[in-house]
Amino acid sequence: MVIAALRVGLAALTLALAVGCSTLARVNGAKTLEPGQTQLGVSGSLQQGSNPLSTGTIPLPQGELFVRRGLAPNLDMGARLYLVGAGLDVRYRFYEGDRLHLAINPGYGVVVVPFAGSVRGSGSLDVRVPLIAEWELGPRSSVAGGPTLVMRRQRNDFTWFIGAEETARVLRLDAYAGAGVRYAYTQGRVILGVNADVYAQTARHAGPAYAIGADLSIIPQQVRKTPRR
């Protein structure tokens, strides 16, 4: 049983390494953490079309660990460690109503994939700007969503031999414009979320990219909420 699970995990890791794309799944709503609060979580998703290699293939797995920390009222920051990459973001809740919250969540992400063979290396640098609206359905559940712009600088380095070794670097900017939605259910200090995102790739006409996933996180310490101004 354990060996079978390890094999599945190894296969998923190999697939993700072979694709080398960062995650498109959203794990955030618009409600920021209170100053001093920390959130720890894990996320898994299936995504397709977020990279030329994954276009037209089966949906591929992506997994991540994430942590957030409240910096100030209505302002927190997070770090994500996903397969073959990592990201940092800041979230600013610029509107807080009774049930509606609006936030902007700009962030950066990198992917680095060392390869053997004809591809010497691959990687990307992302800039992401999600605008998030979150509506509290009740004391324990909420739905969040909104548009996101992802600008990705993609790099592929090749080496080949035709008499002598030659190398080439291919650089490309991909822009993904899309939107997503996330449902979150909170039980005590535990938050369970499910999410779906769809993006159009305007430059390469490669069809839509999408991600479907779930996340589980915990906020270990409860901090008194900052009163609204």
Place this chain on the structure above:
Amino acid sequence: MTPTLLLSLLVGEAAWAASGAEHSTAGLQLSAFALQTPARHAIVPAVGVWASYTPRPWALTGELTLTRRSKTNDYYGVNAQIARASALAELAMGTRPMTMHLGVGPALTVTSARTEWSETEAERITRADLGLRARVALDGPIGERLAWQWQVGVASRGVYNWDYDLGAGIGVQW
């Protein structure tokens, strides 16, 4: 109808956080421009100035940005200077001194490109393209007089060319 009341109706709640102190900012900004070219987007540095008048929850912003792009190969060389001016009507909101701007408006891009095919054969073409400009920006104070800005934007040259930009700047506020 006040903007705050209009916003309250739009979002169905009290827009207490949307209203805030009126302020203005202006400054110098450095950007990374992703210019759409026939094959792909080319990334070049750009420098610009901005000025914003922000009576929350609205704002008006003007931008002027300059950049250039050079490309040379065995067959030709291109040296282009690009200037873009834009005026944006914006939604401006914040729960802190930091303000989120979401704006859209017209943009005028003037491109002057000199193409050389040989040492004696060259041509300069200058053209102006009207387009659409949209941006998401954050700005805030640094002390009492200074201000910062960060933004991501998109602008079109005509219908088919779409450029992206990412920039940060520093300026003054009053």
